[in-house]
Amino acid sequence: MTKLTDHLIVISFDCLSEHDVPLLRELPNFKAFIEKSSYCTKVETIYPSVTYPCHATIVTGNFPNRHGIVNNTFIQPGRISPDWYWHRRHIRGTTLYDEAKKAGMKTAALLWPVTAKADIDYNMPEIFANRRWHHQIPVSLFNGSPLYQLEMNSKFGHIRKGLSQPELDDFVLAATVETIKRKKPDLMLVHFVDLDSQRHMHGFSSKEAQDALYRHDQRLGKILDATKEAGIFENTTFVLLGDHSALDESKVVKLNVLLKELGLIHVNGAGKVTEWKAYCKSCDGSAYIYVNKENDIDTKKTVTELLSKLLLDQSNGIEKIITGQEANRMGADGTVFKMLEAARGFYFSEALDGAYIEDVSEQDALSKKYTLACHGYSPEKADYHTVFFAAGKGIRPGISVRSMHLVDEGPTFARLLGLDLGDTDGRVIEDLLDL
Incomplete structure (x- = not known):
């Protein structure tokens, strides 16, 4: 050539x-x-x-x-x-x-x-x-x-x-x-x-x-x-x-806080994860939900019910939920259980503590705890x-x-x-x- x-x-x-x-x-x-x-x-x-x-x-x-x-x-x-x-x-x-x-x-x-x-x-x-x-x-x-x-x-x-x-x-x-x-x-x-x-x-x-x-x-x-x-x-x-x-955001979504409350993530006294059945892996403006064992039907059911409830209220910061197959068709990781798209003004963190939704301050961004703008969102x-x-x-x-x-x-x-x-x-x- x-x-x-x-x-x-x-x-x-x-x-x-x-x-x-x-x-x-x-x-x-x-x-x-x-x-x-x-x-x-x-x-x-x-x-x-x-x-x-x-x-x-x-x-x-x-x-x-x-x-x-x-x-x-x-x-x-x-x-x-x-x-x-x-x-x-x-x-x-x-x-x-x-x-x-x-x-x-x-x-x-x-x-x-x-x-x-x-x-x-x-x-x-x-x-x-x-x-x-x-x-x-x-x-x-x-x-x-x-x-x-x-x-x-x-x-x-x-x-x-x-x-x-x-x-x-x-x-x-x-x-x-x-x-x-x-x-x-x-x-x-x-x-x-x-x-x-x-x-x-x-x-x-x-x-x-x-x-x-x-x-x-x-x-x-x-x-x-x-x-x-x-x-x-x-x-x-x-x-x-x-x-x-990139898109501006002012609120961070911490789904792992809820997964921990549901007993799907276990931590020890030092806050270290010792076991997990489901985990929210952040991509900033989107997130992967992984289930540790493919045949864990109970965990998948619990996660599905949780996400369905969160999706009903826009203030929960989730704009869209797609399956692993749909994620694969979009070119993302098809091995995931679910993939989440954040609503405008929101993004995902993997943090395990605090509130499910937190406001992001300028000081949070300067200290690199959170951000004021991010990417990872859907090309759509x-x-x-x-x-x-x-x-x-x-x-x-x-x-x-x-x-x-x-x-x-x-x-x-x-x-x-x-x-x-x-x-x-x-x-x-x-x-x-x-x-």
């Missing part, structure tokens, strides 16, 4: 939404880029629309029930900080970077989700120390490219302040610019989280979120300048995309699209695609690089390509 480009740089601005487009068209670097690009401002995301499943979908062209990353975190009842789907081994099937590597291409990924231990030449995976005895630097080094990360940390580590934003994205930017100029990768995947973090803590339309968009504009400009300095600008395809949108929610902009070699300029899906992005990237992801859920958006 013929390659359409020599270099592909994919920049994911986490939580970039259709509602951001008017401002993007005013910011200098985004404005200039969009004017030369082809784009879709109505990209349908996946279910659940959380970061790790979304990014696995982008590089596989498949829905979560097929690539296996069905949530950000694992089912670990009672853990305050469950482990995430950090590692490449959790993805079923091939990925864009796997196929690029097989074709002899030079690959790079900076904080791209689900890439720990991936076969990527220059890999700085998104992973954090999740045990008291772990330290961030060795955890990152062990799961990515050690010499590359040591080099980036020695040059730019002073920029970072742990996982705090915007410093973390500023560090990623510096490493991205350096990697472009010194390594000139054929495929580069970059993940920026500043906007998503500000929206979680301050709200969707907050000044802090807007400031993050201004910072992203400056980051974009520096990345484009780096390709010019490296002499690869004319032979590069650039893609700017979001993974999901109105005005909940993300975006896609592409420009450069191999892209026909000025094409506006009315609608596309997140699963279409991976196959389209593969076609640009002359690769094939095989039988995917998505399709190549040929209208965008200079064939």
Whole structure:
């Protein structure tokens, strides 16, 4: 298959939404880029629309029930900080970077989700120390490219302040610019989280979120300048995309509180879960209900009766309940017993204590106990699209695609690089390509 480009740089601005487009068209670097690009401002995301499943979908062209990353975190009842789907081994099937590597291409990924231990030449995976005895630097080094990360940390580590934003994205930017100029990768995947973090803590339309968009504009400009300095600008395809949108919320739903009261979750004196028959696994704007034993008819009956009662009153925060089969048809985890969609203004927590519904304060969000805006909601929610902009070699300029899906992005990237992801859920958006 013929390659359409020599270099592909994919920049994911986490939580970039259709509602951001008017401002993007005013910011200098985004404005200039969009004017030369082809784009879709109505990209349908996946279910659940959380970061790790979304990014696995982008590089596989498949829905979560097929690539296996069905949530950000694992089912670990009672853990305050469950482990995430950090590692490449959790993805079923091939990925864009796997196929690029097989074709002899030079690959790079900076904080791209689900890439720990991936076969990527220059890999700085998104992973954090999740045990008291772990330290961030060795955890990152062990799961990515050690010499590359040591080099980036020695040059730019002073920029970072742990996982705090915007410093973390500023560090990623510096490493991205350096990697472009010194390594000139054929495929580069970059993940920026500043906007998503500000929206979680301050709200969707907050000044802090807007400031993050201004910072992203400056980051974009520096990345484009780096390709010019490296002499690869004319032979590069650039893609700017979001993974999901977000919605403001002010109330948190804690279904596990009720499941514990019904005797379906047992905890010891220290509050640690010792046994569970049913568990509400949060995806923020949606939630999975798992039953521990498939043949536990009594538990399923109890959960069904509880959910039916809660659904009768909108103040309980549940907009919709679907079965595992229906979840599977939507691309989510089909092994669940039920899947819940939160009503607008609500989201789900896995907390076991307190009231079933709690109001969220600004202080709760600043302390990261709760959030003021989140995602994970159904792609069927109105005005909940993300975006896609592409420009450069191999892209026909000025094409506006009315609608596309997140699963279409991976196959389209593969076609640009002359690769094939095989039988995917998505399709190549040929209208965008200079064939």
